[in-house]
Amino acid sequence: MTKLEEFQNLFGVNKPIIGMLHLKPLPGSPVYDGLGLDKVIEAALKDADALVKGGINGLEVENFNDPSYFPDTAPPETVASIAVVAREIKKEFPNIPLGICILSDPISSIAVAHVVGAKFIRATFFTEAAVDVSGLVLRRPHDILRFRKFLDLTIKIFADIHIKHSAPLAQRPIEESAYDAAYFLADAILISGKHTGFPTPLKDIKKTKAILEDFPVLVGSGLNVNNAEELLEYADGAVTGTSMKYEGKSTNEVSLERVSELMLEVSKTRKKAR
Amino acid sequence: MDMFEKLFKVKIPVIGVVHLSPLPGAPCYDGASVKEISKQAIKRAKVMTENGIDGIIVENFGDKMFLKKVGPEIVAAMTYIAKEIKESTSVPIGICVLQSDAIAGIAISKAIGAEFIRVPYYTETYVVDTGIMESIAAEALRYRKFLESDVKFFADVHIKHSYPLSQRPIEYAAEDAYYRGLANAIIITGRKTGGETEVDDVVRVKKALPEVPLVVGSGVTIENVDNYLPYIDAIIVTTGLNKGGEVGNEPDPVSISKFMEKIRNYRKNS
Numbered sequence: 001m002t003k004l005e006e007f008q009n010l011f012g013v014n015k016p017i018i019g020m021l022h023l024k025p026l027p028g029s030p031v032y033d034g035l036g037l038d039k040v041i042e043a044a045l046k047d048a049d050a051l052v053k054g055g056i057n058g059l060e061v062e063n064f065n066d067p068s069y070f071p072d073t074a075p076p077e078t079v080a081s082i083a084v085v086a087r088e089i090k091k092e093f094p095n096i097p098l099g100i101c102i103l104s105d106p107i108s109s110i111a112v113a114h115v116v117g118a119k120f121i122r123a124t125f126f127t128e129a130a131v132d133v134s135g136l137v138l139r140r141p142h143d144i145l146r147f148r149k150f151l152d153l154t155i156k157i158f159a160d161i162h163i164k165h166s167a168p169l170a171q172r173p174i175e176e177s178a179y180d181a182a183y184f185l186a187d188a189i190l191i192s193g194k195h196t197g198f199p200t201p202l203k204d205i206k207k208t209k210a211i212l213e214d215f216p217v218l219v220g221s222g223l224n225v226n227n228a229e230e231l232l233e234y235a236d237g238a239v240t241g242t243s244m245k246y247e248g249k250s251t252n253e254v255s256l257e258r259v260s261e262l263m264l265e266v267s268k269t270r271k272k273a274r
Numbered sequence: 275m276d277m278f279e280k281l282f283k284v285k286i287p288v289i290g291v292v293h294l295s296p297l298p299g300a301p302c303y304d305g306a307s308v309k310e311i312s313k314q315a316i317k318r319a320k321v322m323t324e325n326g327i328d329g330i331i332v333e334n335f336g337d338k339m340f341l342k343k344v345g346p347e348i349v350a351a352m353t354y355i356a357k358e359i360k361e362s363t364s365v366p367i368g369i370c371v372l373q374s375d376a377i378a379g380i381a382i383s384k385a386i387g388a389e390f391i392r393v394p395y396y397t398e399t400y401v402v403d404t405g406i407m408e409s410i411a412a413e414a415l416r417y418r419k420f421l422e423s424d425v426k427f428f429a430d431v432h433i434k435h436s437y438p439l440s441q442r443p444i445e446y447a448a449e450d451a452y453y454r455g456l457a458n459a460i461i462i463t464g465r466k467t468g469g470e471t472e473v474d475d476v477v478r479v480k481k482a483l484p485e486v487p488l489v490v491g492s493g494v495t496i497e498n499v500d501n502y503l504p505y506i507d508a509i510i511v512t513t514g515l516n517k518g519g520e521v522g523n524e525p526d527p528v529s530i531s532k533f534m535e536k537i538r539n540y541r542k543n544s
Contacts, residue, residue, distance in 0.1 A: 027385065074346070076381035077381040080349055080385035081384075107346060111347040112350045114298060116354065117309070
């Protein structure tokens with residue numbers, strides 16, 4: 001089975017759309033409000049409900065509001081808090097494939113994924129070196145892959161390359177970076193725009209798909225009703241959040257109407273792809 | 275009202291330890307899902323609480339050899355299980371992350387709303403099977419403050435399975451753990467899990483520090499509990515109330531309810 005087929009089997013659909021659950025600030029976050037995790041869970045469940053009702057194919061839990069993110073190892077309060085929230089999401093939506101993204105710690109993400117029964121993690125940095133707001137980000141696929149083997153080999157790693165909010169240290173063509181990430185055992189590649197919510201450049205997707213035909217290449221930011229058709233003509237799916245929120249703002253709640261609109265557009269594209 | 279009475283709504287609360295089976299990643303882990311391990315833990319917790327136990331400590335007892343600083347797989351698994359126990363019982367919950375990772379314990383407590391942590395090596399330095407355990411008190415106190423947590427610290431002194439580097443009297447160790455280490459309660463134990471706590475140790479600490487909340491933390495049985503009761507403020511008991519009184523056996527509902535009946539009578543008469 002190719003990685004692309006494995007990916008499609010996981011979601012049971014061609015070109016799955018994974019909805020982001022941007023969690024409210026967690027304990028320890030510089031902007032945590034001190035009101036307890038129940039509020040965080042409530043908001044996440046509400047967003048998840050709108051995403052699922054609107055027809056989304058997967059959910060990804062992310063500590064989006066804990067800036068700035070730890071570049072290596074997330075602290076235990078973050079691991080524990082995400083485990084609690086993800087457990088609730090899994091309980092409420094047991095049949096939707098769930099992903100974990102602890103920024104920016106793929107090892108902790110694997111740990112939480114295993115414990116709560118999530119199927120994949122998003123590794124915002126997996127291969128190569130980059131410069132971002134924390135300074136130099138040196139990745140450790142060697143450790144991540146061995147930790148996965150140690151704990152749970154069934155968990156899929158969806159790896160960003162040249163991710164938003166960062167600059168790769170080596171300015172090599174994006175398809176070469178994608179090839180290396182795939183070669184070094186990622187299960188899917190995410191390509192994003194400049195910042196959260198910014199559209200992923202079509203040309204980056206095209207170039208990468210041209211050399212990774214049987215490997216899932218996903219839109220990692222900025223998918224919306226206007227660009228879904230052209231991006232998904234080439235991309236194998238998407239992780240998206242911002243465009244489905246009220247007014248298209250990442251800090252707002254998810255709008256069921258906007259989810260449904262996007263998923264309608266996606267289903268048209270899927271039909272064409274057949 | 276003393277700290278224990280406030281927390282447990284009863285005088286001389288009896289706290290049972292739910293020993294978790296080996297967690298994912300631990301050397302003796304057998305491949306069971308965390309959900310399965312959790313179900314078994316809830317069962318143990320319920321046998322305790324339904325027969326009158328006043329509080330539960332969730333402890334990764336099966337994870338030997340223990341890590342000084344645990345990985346995220348332990349934090350995540352213990353969080354998951356402790357949350358499940360919290361939802362299925364109504365007694366105060368404590369977290370004990372072995373070998374003595376108070377930081378992980380505080381993090382888990384914050385996430386699930388646990389009331390206290392047990393810290394086996396809180397102050398001073400000990401030689402143990404894993405090498406040398408140093409005090410984690412200064413870091414733990416700051417981390418608790420950072421997380422705006424009100425979790426209570428129950429700190430062992432001269433704990434079982436260890437040799438304190440400085441061979442000073444136990445009441446001195448207790449005084450430092452309480453007044454310099456700002457522990458909320460002091461636990462005294464015997465030589466090993468299930469091993470009888472020396473009554474003399476308990477008496478010495480109580481006499482020197484009558485104001486310090488004091489817990490007897492190992493080897494308590496229905497037969498010997500009378501020796502401790504006049505001197506202590508809480509009891510941690512597990513092995514003595516297991517089936518056959520053996521480490522590793524399941525908690526025995528009959529022993530627990532008999533034990534609790536005895537404690538309730540003592541509370542009434544004192």
